[in-house]
Amino acid sequence: MSGSRVLVVDDEQQILRALQTSLRGAGYEVETADTAEGALAAAAMRPPEAVVLDLILPDGTGADVLRELRKWSSAPVIVLSAVDDEQEKVAALDAGADDYVTKPVGIDELLARVRAVLRRTAPSGEPVIEIGDLLVDLQKQFVSFSGEPVHLTPHEFDLLRVFAQNEGKLLTHRTLLREVWGPGYDGASNLLHVNVSQLRRKIEPDRARPRYLLTEPGAGYRLVDPTARA
Amino acid sequence: MRGLARRIAALVVSIGALALVTGAIFALDSFAPVLSLGVLYVFAVLPVAVLFGLAWALPVSIASMLAFNWFFLPPKHTFTLSDSENWVALAVYLFTAVVVSGLAARGRRRAQESALLAEIAASLLEREQVRGELDRIAEEAARALQVESARIELGSQRTGDDSYPLEAGGRRVGTIHLERPRAGTAASRRHLLPALASLLGIAIDRERLAREALEAEALRRSDAMKTAVLRAVSHDLRTPLMAILTSASALAREDLELGRDDRGQLAETILAEAERLDRLVGNLLDLSRLQAGAVRPAPDVWTVDDLVVQALDALGDAGGRVHVSLPEETAAVRVDAHQVQSALVNLVDNALKYSSDTVGLHVTTTPSEVLVRIVDRGEGVPLGDLERIFEPFQRGTNGVRGGAGLGLAIARGFAEANDGRVWAESRPGQGATFVLALPIVTQAAE
Numbered sequence: 001m002s003g004s005r006v007l008v009v010d011d012e013q014q015i016l017r018a019l020q021t022s023l024r025g026a027g028y029e030v031e032t033a034d035t036a037e038g039a040l041a042a043a044a045m046r047p048p049e050a051v052v053l054d055l056i057l058p059d060g061t062g063a064d065v066l067r068e069l070r071k072w073s074s075a076p077v078i079v080l081s082a083v084d085d086e087q088e089k090v091a092a093l094d095a096g097a098d099d100y101v102t103k104p105v106g107i108d109e110l111l112a113r114v115r116a117v118l119r120r121t122a123p124s125g126e127p128v129i130e131i132g133d134l135l136v137d138l139q140k141q142f143v144s145f146s147g148e149p150v151h152l153t154p155h156e157f158d159l160l161r162v163f164a165q166n167e168g169k170l171l172t173h174r175t176l177l178r179e180v181w182g183p184g185y186d187g188a189s190n191l192l193h194v195n196v197s198q199l200r201r202k203i204e205p206d207r208a209r210p211r212y213l214l215t216e217p218g219a220g221y222r223l224v225d226p227t228a229r230a
Numbered sequence: 231m232r233g234l235a236r237r238i239a240a241l242v243v244s245i246g247a248l249a250l251v252t253g254a255i256f257a258l259d260s261f262a263p264v265l266s267l268g269v270l271y272v273f274a275v276l277p278v279a280v281l282f283g284l285a286w287a288l289p290v291s292i293a294s295m296l297a298f299n300w301f302f303l304p305p306k307h308t309f310t311l312s313d314s315e316n317w318v319a320l321a322v323y324l325f326t327a328v329v330v331s332g333l334a335a336r337g338r339r340r341a342q343e344s345a346l347l348a349e350i351a352a353s354l355l356e357r358e359q360v361r362g363e364l365d366r367i368a369e370e371a372a373r374a375l376q377v378e379s380a381r382i383e384l385g386s387q388r389t390g391d392d393s394y395p396l397e398a399g400g401r402r403v404g405t406i407h408l409e410r411p412r413a414g415t416a417a418s419r420r421h422l423l424p425a426l427a428s429l430l431g432i433a434i435d436r437e438r439l440a441r442e443a444l445e446a447e448a449l450r451r452s453d454a455m456k457t458a459v460l461r462a463v464s465h466d467l468r469t470p471l472m473a474i475l476t477s478a479s480a481l482a483r484e485d486l487e488l489g490r491d492d493r494g495q496l497a498e499t500i501l502a503e504a505e506r507l508d509r510l511v512g513n514l515l516d517l518s519r520l521q522a523g524a525v526r527p528a529p530d531v532w533t534v535d536d537l538v539v540q541a542l543d544a545l546g547d548a549g550g551r552v553h554v555s556l557p558e559e560t561a562a563v564r565v566d567a568h569q570v571q572s573a574l575v576n577l578v579d580n581a582l583k584y585s586s587d588t589v590g591l592h593v594t595t596t597p598s599e600v601l602v603r604i605v606d607r608g609e610g611v612p613l614g615d616l617e618r619i620f621e622p623f624q625r626g627t628n629g630v631r632g633g634a635g636l637g638l639a640i641a642r643g644f645a646e647a648n649d650g651r652v653w654a655e656s657r658p659g660q661g662a663t664f665v666l667a668l669p670i671v672t673q674a675a676e
Binding site for chain 2: 086104106189190193194196197198200201207208209210214215217218
């Protein structure tokens, strides 16, 4: 993964410099841009393998950049957001961002996320997905945890299926609702929250401290393999 | 309608009284000289004067005189008099009747005026806010003053005729304008208007005084707030900044011989202190938003499980010291997840600060609310401080353990912005319990 080209977009020069130094130190080749236009130009000239994108740019929003970029590139994008940009963040994730980190960002966190999005491949066509102690058999509609069968309602199973097929990826509320309940359920986040809580009761050893099904505040959920965490 | 009924009543009472007294004189005629009985007509005039005023008493006086003449004075059943003495007697009766009825009517009017004033005074006192109800008050005043309509204007400017100043403490605070007075009511208005005007003036001024007192109090509080903010800023912001500056400058100097461990330690300090600064700035921002009323929750339905999970997650390593118990059936609440999470984090953070041991987080439900109890085993909070600790920049009296004293104020602010409540309970010497209560929404599972 080292040697991959990462495009960093931020209008604050100090932050740009800090990110550039850290990413370069971790072995990545770093391109920078400080405007939306500059970002698209840089991405077109030297297509990056991953993008770190600030949400608020002087000539547009990160979501705008993302929509343009997605027309021709599927490079994973990590959104860089401040606490106040909640809505912008969700808009960017819905527009196709792969993940986000909140400013001020620790470099460990950012590096881990960059590694994760670079590692991620397209959902596998495998009928049986194993994530840590969790086993999801899509064909037989069977779920077990540590070898013990887990009984799920149809919606809980669908939810777990979507999570399992996108292991490690941040899924927004909207994405999950569309995938599981279908279009027209965009506002029904209560369904999602209640089902996630029920799913946790069934698969998490300690539901107050979930290790598999994580909440990303203000954005969505992601299913991770706790045994494989770098 | 009422006027007509009253006129009929007055007519009936007048005729009745007249007939009654005439009958009585007939009955007494054989026992006393008839001329001395004429004075009895005063008993007809007096009640009419008291009940219906001079306008009715005067005709009754004249009618009494005529009836006395007709029925009792010779030659009877004529309006002529044979004896000139009787003319004098009749004139005296009439005069007495008119004077008595005038006095009685005046007494009655005074009583009415005082009753009216008392009524208006009471209604002015009852009103919290005079300014918003000027129209209604003007209506009442118009009724009392017997004018078609009245209008009250605030301010000290002088305007037009037919207006009367409203004054309080020698200052003009407003004007009352009277329009189309009813005929024949000028006298009572002359009496009533000054008293009413001073009542209105005082009521309007009272409101100004109350507002000024409130503004002064707000100013005093915001002054105290500024002092507290400055103190917090100068101490709590400076301390981590100082640590960062010292550590970073040490790292930047090339002539210092630092080992790997030393460098690592300096970097750790910078990291930790920068995080502390970030939290403090976040708290100050949250608090200023709460105080400015600029907190707009974006509510959504969440399970309490999820909110607790998010709060523990945000606490990082410190969250490991929290012992959690969740109810069998999870409950759903409609809140802004970020704000409630912040409230929970601040409550737990506070408990961790005052407890060297673990901290308990117990979720229970009542039919209408979810209660999240955060139980520490610190020294507890003195009873007198249970409310005070929720004020910004306040710390418990027993011991100062860092922090700017913002956490509890933020927790309460965010809870209340989401229709929740936060309060503290304490058993002295056995630790404190902070309770966050949120209203339950009916669950929708599928």
